[in-house]
Amino acid sequence: MADGGNGFGSAAAKVDEARLWQRHVDMAKLGGTPKGGVRRLALDANDIAARRLLADWAKPYGWQVSMDAIGNLYIRRPGTDNDADPVLSGSHTDTQPSGGRFDGIYGVLAAFEAMEAIEAAGIRTRRPIETVVWTCEEGGARFPMGTMGSGVFVGRTPLADARAVADYDGVTVGEAVDAARAALPDLPERTFGFPIAAFVEAHIEQGPILEEKGLQIGVVTGIQGARRFRVEIEGADAHAGTTPRARRKDALSAAVAMVAALEKVFHDDPSDTVRFTVGRFVVTPNAPAVVPGHVAFTIDFRHPDDAVLTSLGDQVEPICQANRKGCAVTVHQTARGKPLTFLDLVPGAVDQAAKGLGLGHMRINSGAGHDAGPMQVAAPSGMIFVPCEHGISHAEAENATPADLAAGARVLAETLVTLAGR
Amino acid sequence: MADGGNGFGSAAAKVDEARLWQRHVDMAKLGGTPKGGVRRLALDANDIAARRLLADWAKPYGWQVSMDAIGNLYIRRPGTDNDADPVLSGSHTDTQPSGGRFDGIYGVLAAFEAMEAIEAAGIRTRRPIETVVWTCEEGGARFPMGTMGSGVFVGRTPLADARAVADYDGVTVGEAVDAARAALPDLPERTFGFPIAAFVEAHIEQGPILEEKGLQIGVVTGIQGARRFRVEIEGADAHAGTTPRARRKDALSAAVAMVAALEKVFHDDPSDTVRFTVGRFVVTPNAPAVVPGHVAFTIDFRHPDDAVLTSLGDQVEPICQANRKGCAVTVHQTARGKPLTFLDLVPGAVDQAAKGLGLGHMRINSGAGHDAGPMQVAAPSGMIFVPCEHGISHAEAENATPADLAAGARVLAETLVTLAGR
Known part of the structure; x- marks a missing residue:
């Protein structure tokens, strides 16, 4: 349907399964463990290197990369109306101490892949679309505060409070963020908390339901x-x-x-x-x-x-x-x-995209917490789940297939185009 | 009944409650803890000092004190027939790491008090009577082998096997016994495993039954x-x-x-x-x-x-x-x-002594293991229980009354006279 034009499906058609997989492989080298997992603790050298790598990948497109005062990273693809609130998509690059290759990083790479696909399809959206990396989603892995970057973004946690949190060695978030900023001096400062139109987060399910049902897409309706x-x-x-x-x-x-x-x-x-x-x-x-x-x-x-x-x-x-x-x-x-139910804007768009692309999908609730939880305070938010092997996550054995990862990126690309408008 | 003569009850009448209590107080200083308990690990300096103290107490009587190759200590009151197999009574001087003032040591001090009372009553027994200290009853407190000294005595454990056992710091029983022998050079060597006529062990109950029933004497019928x-x-x-x-x-x-x-x-x-x-x-x-x-x-x-x-x-x-x-x-x-039932010789004698002395008593089974278990292999054995406060033992809070301890020693004195014969 999308061939030749740039209507529905044209962005999805440009998602490159091999490119997306290779980016997972490259990212997994940053903190890669002997057993095939990843140990990339919030704002450690590998987590900073992950931000560097993303910034480098953005360069050929001329997309502006910036960082805010808590270390959240933004890669912005302009819209036709750059005064319009942007649509954000992303997740996190940090992992559990013996984490896997997909939890968090998939949402970042899927967002970046979606932006590349939209670009390749020649689609001009009204709103800017931004790939975002939220700092320190994995509470307790290094710093004892989870969904920190998104929490600071929406004002749940004052910046000063987050900066005062110390890791097990006594290094504070403030010191770690300052080190990250110093390591990436070319990235301009971004003010956090700017108005946004919507937030979409792709993620592995971390549960067995999609795999069991043989479906590629979970339309996430809320977080329990x-x-x-x-x-x-x-x-x-x-x-x-x-x-x-x-x-x-x-x-x-x-x-x-x-x-x-x-x-x-x-x-x-x-x-x-x-x-x-x-x-x-x-x-x-x-x-x-x-x-x-x-x-x-x-x-x-x-x-x-x-x-x-x-x-x-x-x-x-x-x-x-x-x-x-x-x-x-x-x-x-x-x-x-309290349980969180996403406003229907994002789940509705995800549902339509999955249906339009002919991908097996179901409405699903998230058992685990995610950055989309805090983000719902700032703007209509939602998530896209893809299956993971045996539902295993927070473990080196965490696994997902290139085809499922690409399917999620296709749904995300169409969802972003819908939310950003033409 | 016993006044003037040396028939039944005359030995019991000479048991000195204050002296027996003072000996508990003196012994509790060897390894005494700030919370009022005792830490006297098998063959450590305090355990060696306990043997020294017993040997000193025996000196005025001219009773021969000896030690065998596993560190068991014997204090022998001669009989009229010194070729007759002796009657042994005693227990152990070692404690749990945070042990109490009565578990083990009471059986040793009650035996010594009984010998002193028999002496004071002017009773000449046919068989020799000996107070014995068995080495390392408390398995796992220092060395991972319980009822070690009695087990070696009866041939359950070969001496070489026991000597090879190491404590948590790598010190072997052999090294510890050699150190004890060197610290007590005046004590002659005794061969272990000599024939004996009977063994009687006095002990706190380590359970609440006697206290609950208001009885002073438990006639122990076996070990479960x-x-x-x-x-x-x-x-x-x-x-x-x-x-x-x-x-x-x-x-x-x-x-x-x-x-x-x-x-x-x-x-x-x-x-x-x-x-x-x-x-x-x-x-x-x-x-x-x-x-x-x-x-x-x-x-x-x-x-x-x-x-x-x-x-x-x-x-x-x-x-x-x-x-x-x-x-x-x-x-x-x-x-x-397997459960152990004592042959009737010793329980029968204990029962008769308690009855004759008019002390509240009952037949009772032991829940915990004791040196009397292994000893039953060598000769008819048995035990005398006295109440302990709230049944608490293997703890610094372990407690017993001077009156109950003396009652047990009175029954023991009469039992030993009966078993040793006149």
Whole structure:
């Protein structure tokens, strides 16, 4: 349909699967690990090199590359109306300590590929389109603050607060950003928080649903909410061989009863939408012949519906208290994040693009957090998911196919053209 | 009844509660901790000093003190027939790393007090009576071998094997024993494994039963058997926010189901005789937002009846397999010790002594292991329990009353006279 003209599908047709894959290969060298993964911590030398590489790739096009005060990088393809708010697309270049080759970087490379494809198709959009790299999406990998760059952009986090955050070696974000700016002196300063028309983020799913259903495109409708709890159980250490059961205050036995009772309630979900995880479980003194006097465990509970987060989550404390078996128990809620539903502008455009291109797609909710979460505060936002192998991510084994990555870039290219207007 | 004569009760009448308590106070200074406990590891400087102190206390009586090749110490009160096999009584001077003031040392001091009381009563026994200190009863506190001295004495462990055992710093038992021998050059060498007529060990109960029943004397009838298991569960790490439950191989969820199912079976015991403990429980990677891919836990299961050890213990593996929830599980039995019932000679004598002295007493089984276990191989053996506060032991808070300690020593004195004969 697109051949010859520059109507719908013409940008998608110019997406170059081999070029996009090669860019993934090149990026994966920056912080590449022996096991085939990537360790590229926020604003470290490899993360700065990734920004350098992107700036170099932009040069032949004459697109302006700039950086703001938190290290977010912007590559701008002008529109016919450069006073119009731009459409932004991108993700992040930083990874988990033993991360993979796709989480984050795919959203950046897909955006850049989409801009190249739009350029190749000769399409002039009304709004400027910009590829963006948000600084430090992976909270805790180096700095203990996630979605930092997008959070500062939208004003969620004051710049000074973000700059004061220190990594495990005591280096602050401020020092790291200043080092990045010094390493890239040719990039002009950009003020963050400028008005934008929309934000679109491509990402691997980090879950198994698309792969299982044999679909290439997930039209992301929102990011589920989360509640986190820490449960502490105080019993009494006792001799395993001599202490009768009636005299025990066995913290592990109580913890087991609590988790079993919680699972009964949280697992009663035929739709398999609830995400309930006891991930950390620490026993003291943890010796084979001693009845454990103390157990602490965490609960990570996520759901797209805030009413469910409330009704199920509020049962955590009473269920724990009902199963304390003579021990003392305290339940702390350590975090609560409301579910986010994207305004229909971006998901609608993504849906139309996928349908128009004839790609298998479905509406899907994101289990993990992403920069598109904070960005929704600034402008209508949304995401495009592509499948990843066995749903594995945050691991060196993370994998995706060149064909799926290209399919996502095609949908993104058409979506950006739609959002930027002709 | 005993006044004036030296018949039944005359030895008990000479037990000196204040002297016995003062000896506990003096011994507790050797390795005393700021919190009122004792850290006196097998054959360390404090443990050698404890042997020195005992030898000094024996001097005024002219009793011969000797030491054997594994460091066991003997204090011999002669009999009228010194060719007759002696009656031995004692326990150990070593403690847990953060141990108490009574576990072990009470059995040594009660034996010495009993010998002093028999002496003061002017009783001449046919058999010699000896106070014994067994080396390294507390396995794992310094050297990873428990009831070592008694085990070598009865031939359970070859001397060379015991000497080769190393502590956490690489010092072997052989080196430590040689150092103890060098520090006590005046003590003649004793050959271990000589024939004995009987062995009696006094000990704090390390459980709450006597205290609860308001009785001063436990006539120990045996030591319960034990089986230990290590369960390893192999699931798969997964993202807590994105992985549907149906796709999870949650090792913690499986472990919780296993422990809950095991408790259902093992706790079905109205007599509260079964001792079932999951004491060690290790989760990997143990992060709040990661579905745990691996859990390892231990089971410590004890019971006085070997048939129950077999019938209940053999259910561990099938119950774990039935609750593996898609994970792989392996169950290893790491130890199996048969229950031990003391031959009636010593319990019968203890029972008669307690009854004759009008002390509240009951037959009781030992939950913990003791030197009397190995000793039963060499000769009829038995134990006398006295109450300890709240059943707490292997802890700095370990406590017992002067009156209860003296009551146990009185029963021991009469028991030794009975066993040694007049």
